[in-house]
Amino acid sequence: MSEKQATIAHRPPKETGCPDAFQYMHPVMRRNYGQWAYHEDPRPGVLKHVAHSGDAIWTIRAGTQRILDVTSLNLLCDIGDKYADGYVRFTIRSNIEYMVDQESKVGPLIVELEKNGFVVGGTKNSVAMISHTQGWLHCDIPGTDASGVVKAMMDEVIDEFKGWNMPNRVHMTTSCCQINCGGQGDIAINVQHTKPPKINHDLVSNVCERPSVVARCPVAAIRPAQINGKPSLEVDEKKCICCGACYPPCPPMQINDAEHTKLSVWVGGNHSNARGKPSFQKLVAAGIPNNPPRWPEATAIVKKILRAYRDDAKDWERISDWVERIGWPRFFELTGLPFTKFHINNWKGARNSLNASTHIRF
């Protein structure tokens, strides 16, 4: 193929990068950019922002199934055209937000969204939409599904999404492997493997770049080996922490297991600097069966934690603030969850997480 033909066959990309947002922004927001004075929360799922100019904009937030088929996407657009002003945005938790310039548009829009099965809520001190990953639907290393876990759980906490029943907002996340793409959450439901990878030695030398797999292991438990006369890898199973970090660069090191891949629940992750500094989530429960299609055991634990938090925390306390006030022994007492040796950190810097004081609540 000549050079000219190559140019015709391949259209060169226009490297435009991140598009300009202002062309898609509601005119009231464009006009008052950087000039907002305050906001109010007229009702769950609705925000009212008022600018110094006196302009106001109402935002209606709705939860969706996140993986949108084009029919649902068009339906959301139809609703936006008919009942709102044709401008939307998405929150980082994949809720859709409609912005309207008159209060009178709020009610009919909510009615229409709810009529079509979307759920208005997720603002202020609610349980927000669970932020999640791809899972079995599309990921190459998942130990569980993501959309399915989230659908099953949101069915159970939908009243908390629609209402303002919590002391402060609750951000939940799920992750389908221990890399935890779902991120930090007040409550996180994550995969936890419990057995070392099962290695298909016939494939390792063809599929895996062995030195980089060795380098990937956080505890140096992997070493090169000759197995049945072929170059492969072996795992020191006593050292192995079953994290699955070797699996992405080396798929023949299968970490997922129908029985031994479990779920774990973590609490107290908080991204905000409000009151205390941001915090990472801490393990509270593990060994939970990875039980499709509705994962009832994981949901039951999440609901237990939510109930204890709702009943015991003070206004504005996130789960991390609440636990800091009441202490971990009381957390385990109130939630009825067992405290085990696995809750005690044995990783780098572990002793910083131990109690080096006589501060004990009796």
Next chain:
Amino acid sequence: MADKHVTPMLDELEHGPWPSFISGIKRLRDQHPQERISGMANSLLGQLEHSYETRKGYWKGGTVSVFGYGSGIIPRFSEVGDAFPESREFHTLRVQPPAGNYYTTGMLRQLGESWEKHGSGLQTFHGQTGNIMFIGSTTENTQHFFDEINEYGWDLGGAGPCVRTGMCCVGAARCEQSNIDEIKIHRTLLNNFTDDVHRPALPYKFKFKVSGCPNDCVNSIERADCAIIGTWRDDMKVDQEEVKNFVEEKGRKYVIDNVITRCPTNCLSLKDDDTLEVDNRNCVKCMHCLNVMPKALSPGDDKGATILMGGKRTLKVGDLMGTVVVPFMKLDTEEDYEKLTELAEETIDFWAENGLEHERCGEMIERIGLVNFLDGIGLEVDPNMVADPTTSSYVRMDGWDDEAEKWFKEKLEAAEA
């Protein structure tokens, strides 16, 4: 379409009040006029049901890209493609959204139409990094889809060891707590590194996230290699009339319990006349009192950003928060923006040079120490960078006098400036 796969487990996810993604995929299978799309949806449901039954995933990665780029597509080839042939190739295109995730319904429809033409008809707004994810296309169609949407203003995001798609909060467009122009910062940084987004050549991923205030709604400290967070350094604004109104409405006990005593540095005092006294010198801009009383309290006028670097999730040394490397930076003039871009370039260059394969910037800082990192990117040490000074005496300290002199000299220069 081949016979419809039976999906008894997935069917269980059609019950309950939350919108069901399974019902959505079934709509594509049962109602979509294009046989290509309905067939793809049928195979996808079949494979997903198989995953639910066996509790295993069956997608494998590979190498797929559009002409001229090495990034932006997540290739997925089915391991069970013989049983579910129509979704045998099911690649995702990561497309960069407008900063702040704004759309008109017209543009959403146009994107949806293009995707119906070339892909599965399934999309997500947005993935965890921040991309629009168009899920499910053959290798050939990834190019056609990209060509079509690229013509009307959309470009691919990052995937692999490269600068990733950025994220910013709703910010100045709709939030009274915004202290910076999040959209401008986001676009300035991302579009400065377009080449590094499209052609993966870095040790690992690098993420920019921009939050307009310390509430950090885009989780930048926990998730971004470079977090830019709006803040202010003068006094917060207090509308005492609104404070009084708030006290009257909520009661003193509520205000004392939920505002005054919650201040992490004990800066607030409710006076006898129900106005608020603020010790601004010791306010750390945590945002709590502004969150509770948004009508009465607002950020000050001398606004700018705090920059933290090195945040990341678990793989491989465990979760790391970002660390303050610039306590305060004005972001008003074009020169200010140039300084920010230069800092980002210095950082990425230094990390590209010194990071190990698959090592995030934060892990490199962990390995070489903050002081060496700062030295590498040309920043001076500052007490705002530490929670505490070192508690260990096992540190070599010759050269103390020079460092102390440097500190006083900088203070003098800053005072003169």
